[in-house]
Structures are given as structure tokens and as C-alpha cells.
Amino acid sequence: xxxxxxxxxxxxxxxxxxxxxxxxxxxxxxxxxxxxxxxxxxxxxxxxxxxxxxxxxxxxxxxxxxxxxxxxxxxxxxxxxxxxxxxxxxxxxxxxxxxxxxxxxxxxxxxxxxxxxxxxxxxxxxxxxxxxxxxxxxxxxxxxxxxxxxxxxxxxxxxxxxxxxxxxxxxxxxxxxxxxxxxxxxxxxxxxxxxxxxxxxxxxxxxxxxxxxxxxxxxxxxxxxxxxxxxxxxxxxxxxxxxxxxxxxxxxxxxxxxxxxxxxxxxxxxxxxxxxxxxxxxxxxxxxxxxxxxxxxxxxxxxxxxxxxx
Amino acid sequence: xxxxxxxxxxxxxxxxxxxxxxxxxxxxxxxxxxxxxxxxxxxxxxxxxxxxxxxxxxxxxxxxxxxxxxx
Numbered sequence: 090x091x092x093x094x095x096x097x098x099x100x101x102x103x104x105x106x107x108x109x110x111x112x113x114x115x116x117x118x119x120x121x122x123x124x125x126x127x128x129x130x131x132x133x134x135x136x137x138x139x140x141x142x143x144x145x146x147x148x149x150x151x152x153x154x155x156x157x158x159x160x161x162x163x164x165x166x167x168x169x170x171x172x173x174x175x176x177x178x179x180x181x182x183x184x185x186x187x188x189x190x191x192x193x194x195x196x197x198x199x200x201x202x203x204x205x206x207x208x209x210x211x212x213x214x215x216x217x218x219x220x221x222x223x224x225x226x227x228x229x230x231x232x233x234x235x236x237x238x239x240x241x242x243x244x245x246x247x248x249x250x251x252x253x254x255x256x257x258x259x260x261x262x263x264x265x266x267x268x269x270x271x272x273x274x275x276x277x278x279x280x281x282x283x284x285x286x287x288x289x290x291x292x293x294x295x296x297x298x299x300x301x302x303x304x305x306x307x308x309x310x311x312x313x314x315x316x317x318x319x320x321x322x323x324x325x326x327x328x329x330x331x332x333x334x335x336x337x338x339x340x341x342x343x344x345x346x347x348x349x350x351x352x353x354x355x356x357x358x359x360x361x362x363x364x365x366x367x368x369x370x371x372x373x374x375x376x377x378x379x380x381x382x383x384x385x386x387x388x389x390x391x392x393x394x395x396x397x398x399x
Numbered sequence: 400x401x402x403x404x405x406x407x408x409x410x411x412x413x414x415x416x417x418x419x420x421x422x423x424x425x426x427x428x429x430x431x432x433x434x435x436x437x438x439x440x441x442x443x444x445x446x447x448x449x450x451x452x453x454x455x456x457x458x459x460x461x462x463x464x465x466x467x468x469x470x
Contacts, residue, residue, distance in 0.1 A: 090443045100441040101434075109443060146461060255460070302434050302459040303441060316461035329460050333431040 101303045104340035112307050119304050123155050123292050130278040132290040137246035139163040140287075142236050143189075143197070145182030147305035147312040148251030150189050152293055154308060156249065157195065163249070165190055166239050168232055169201035171209025172224075174318025182313045189310065198243070200235055223319055240287035247282075252291040255298035258343045259328040261350055270360055277351070297343065298329070402448035406433065406456040413448060420444035432459055 090099040092111035099109035110118055126132070133139060139156060143149040143165040156163040167186045172179045183199070190197035203209040208216065210231060214224030240248045257276070264272045278295075282288035293301060305312055320326060335342045353359045370379040373386035380386035385393065401412040404422060413422040419442065423430045433456040435442050448454065 090445050099443050102443040102445070112441065297431075299431060299434060299459045302457060306434060306436070306441060306457065314458075314461065320461075326460060330429070330432065333429050333460075336431045337429055 100307065101300070103297070103300065105297070105336075105344045115303065116307055119296070119300070120155050120158050122295070124159055126278070126295055127159075127290075127292050130290070132249075132279055132292060133161075133247045133288075135161060137162075138244065139247050139249050140198075140236070140240045140243070140245035141165050141249045142232070142251070143167050143186050144251075145185040145313045146251070146316075147310065148253050148256075148293060148298075148301050150186070150251075150310050150312050151301055151305050151308070152249060152251040153189070153195070154193070154310060155304075156292070157193065164196040164198065164243075164245070166198045166200070166236060168235055169199065169203070170228060170231075171201075171203045172211060172317060172319065176315060176318060178313075178315065178318055185311055185313055198239055200239065202231060202235070205235075225319055225323070228317075228319075237285075237287050241285060245287060248287045248289050250289065250291055251293055251301075253293045253296050253298050253301050254343060254347055255329050255332065256325075257291070257294050258332055258347045259325045261347060262328045262332060263324060273350075273359065274354065277354070295344070295348075400450040402450065402452035402454065404428070404435075404454050404456055407458065415448055415450040415452070417448050418444065419446045419448060419454065422448055428456070433457060434459060 090102055090109045091097065092099045092114050093108055094114040095111060097111040097113075100112040101115050102109040139161055141149065141153045141156065141163050143153055145167070153163060153165055165186065167183055169183055170179050187197065187199075189195075203212070206213070210228045211224045213231070214227040217227060236248055239245075261273070261276060263269075264276070278291050280289040296304075304310075316326075332343050332346075350359075369381055371381075372378065373380045373389055375385050375389040378386055378388075382390070384390075400415070402415050402417075402422070404411040404413060404426065406428065411422075411426045411428075413425065417425070419435055420430055423433070423444065430444055435444065435446075436455045436457060437446070437452060442454070
């Protein structure tokens with residue numbers, strides 16, 4: 090397979106875009122697309138100060154790398170969660186994040202939750218009884234709180250996270266299965282800020298997880314390969330794997346699922362009140378039955394079409 | 400001599416002459432869930448595997464260590 094831009098041997102094939110690129114052009118394509126998404130979703134401008142939440146994983150480190158390559162003023166924030174899980178998880182991820190920051194001469198804020206609040210995330214989880222034995226709920230809460238605190242205290246205009254399309258599609262899938270309408274309406278590439286609450290953006294939300302892995306590898310970014318030990322067997326990973334099965338059979342499924350959702354949500358047509366829907370019905374001029382389509386109802390149009398094309 | 404796929408701590412022997420995509424499918428590995436590296440370079444899944452090839456598969460879902468396989 091050849092690179093679409095230079096005819097050299099391709100390093101990655103993105104079936105959903107029918108696009109194959111060599112390593113060099115892939116490393117150009119990703120920032121180009123990121124810049125396009127930042128503009129499209131009005132995430133931030135080049136004058137604004139960005140705080141990137143970095144975990145030491147491929148997505149957040151790649152995001153930081155891309156934003157810096159694009160010339161944005163982007164500093165990092167690492168939260169020390171105090172998770173060991175037998176693999177020294179927090180320690181390793183902090184080491185990799187600090188290494189990336191120092192090699193690229195970037196500013197990194199480090200907040201150690203235990204030093205700051207007296208207890209690590211697993212300890213806080215045990216004390217507070219939140220999350221049924223798993224510290225994920227406490228962790229999410231603490232991350233949101235601390236990311237916002239640092240953004241506010243240090244005067245950042247926007248908080249950027251490394252959520253990719255697989256992350257977003259998995260959340261969407263879960264919320265769709267349970268029809269959690271409130272959560273569905275809240276999911277967006279940009280969450281506007283308000284007094285005391287920083288604007289949150291997800292510049293990688295249209296890249297597949299596979300694409301971000303390829304970017305990190307091609308850029309030589311050293312990232313923590315293992316996910317948090319508490320994520321093992323989680324529902325979000327199960328949803329991601331399920332969506333990947335669909336994607337393998339039907340390339341583009343994840344992308345369409347997410348993009349069409351955003352479109353439906355932004356058009357205001359995702360959830361229509363029952364009464365509102367009924368008020369939009371009118372009698373079909375031909376059969377008199379209620380219809381929402383302009384002019385004749387779908388049935389009458391079908392019959393008419395069949396009559397004119399016997 | 401076989402070609403070899405390595406995913407985390409698991410090794411899969413595959414017949415040379417096969418495309419990477421077919422080799423992944425034959426071993427029930429979801430192609431969307433991995434990036435393949437041969438001789439330090441990423442390769443696309445239409446690549447034909449040669450005798451003695453060692454292809455490292457990088458899992459793209461961090462944490463999904465148990466279930467890359469199609470059931």
C-alpha cells in the first residue's frame with residue numbers, strides 16, 4: 090500500500106477515511122487535522138493559555154506534543170494519584186511525563202494528591218465508601234476538581250484533555266444503552282466554562298485510539314503502555330472492544346456513530362418533546378392521516394411513486 | 400520457517416505468504432485493536448508476512464490486556 094501524498098510505502102491505513110500515509114506524512118496529517126478540529130469546534134485561539142492534563146499515556150502526551158508543534162502556549166498538569174497496583178503505576182507515569190516535559194523544555198505542574206490532601210486516591214476511596222470498592226469515581230471527581238483548580242489558580246483560559254474518538258464513542262455507547270439523556274446532551278468536544286469553571290476541550294476527539302497509538306510510536310514518544318490497574322475489566326474497555334468488532338466488520342462505524350450524534354445533538358433534534366413532535370404533525374392532503382413530512386405522507390408518496398413507475 | 404506475531408506476552412506462529420490482515424483474523428485478533436511493527440517500522444495490514452518475520456503488535460486500548468480476541 091502506498092502513501093497517498095508521496096507514493097512511498099504507507100505506514101498506516103485508515104480505512105474509515107480510505108487513506109494510507111507514510112510515517113512522514115502521517116506526522117504532518119495529525120497536527121493538520123487537529124488544527125482543523127480546534128477551529129471547527131472553536132476550542133481556543135492562539136492567544137489563549139492552555140493547560141493540558143497529562144497522565145503519561147499516549148493520548149495526553151501526544152496531545153501536548155501536537156499543541157506545541159502547532160505553536161500553542163501549552164503547559165502540562167500531572168496529577169499524582171498514588172496508585173500502585175503492583176506495577177508502580179503512578180510512579181512510572183509521572184516519571185515518563187516529567188521526562189517528556191524536560192526533554193521538550195515544557196512547563197509541567199505536578200500535584201500529588203496525597204501530599205496535598207493527606208490521602209492517595211485509593212485511600213480516599215476507602216474512607217469515603219464511594220465507588221463500590223473501585224476508586225474510579227473518587228479519581229474522576231478528584232481529577233475534575235484539581236484540573237479546574239490549577240487552571241483557575243494559574244490563569245489558564247482552557248483545559249485540554251486527550252480523549253480520543255474511541256473514548257468518546259465508548260461513553261456515547263454506554264449512555265445510549267442506558268438512554269441517559271442528561272449525559273448524552275452534555276457530551277461535546279467543548280464544554281463551555283462559566284464563573285470559576287474552566288472551559289474544557291478535547292482536540293483529539295475525532296482520532297481513533299489506533300491513530301493516536303500510531304502517532305505516539307511514529308514520534309518516538311515514550312508512554313505508559315499499561316492502563317491504570319483499576320481500569321482492568323472496566324465497562325468502558327468492554328465497550329471499546331465491542332465497537333472495534335463493529336469497526337472491523339464495517340470500517341467507519343465508530344466515526345459515524347460519534348459524528349452523527351454530534352450533528353443530531355447540535356441540530357437540537359436528538360430529543361424532541363412528545364408534545365412538540367405531535368404539534369408538528371399535519372394531515373396528509375391525500376389520505377388525511379397525520380404526517381410529519383411536508384406535503385403528502387410517506388405512504389402516499391410511496392404509492393404515488395409506484396403508480397408512476399409501474 | 401514460520402512468521403511470528405507477538406502481542407504482549409503471547410506469541411502466534413503464522414504461515415509465510417499470508418497477509419498480516421489474514422494472519423490477525425486467523426488468530427482471532429481484532430485488527431482495529433493493534434498497530435503492527437516489523438523491523439522497527441509500522442506496517443499496514445496488506446503486508447505479506449515472510450518466513451522468519453517477527454511482527455510486534457502494539458495494543459491500542461491500554462488496559463484491554465485480556466480481550467483482543469474475537470469471540
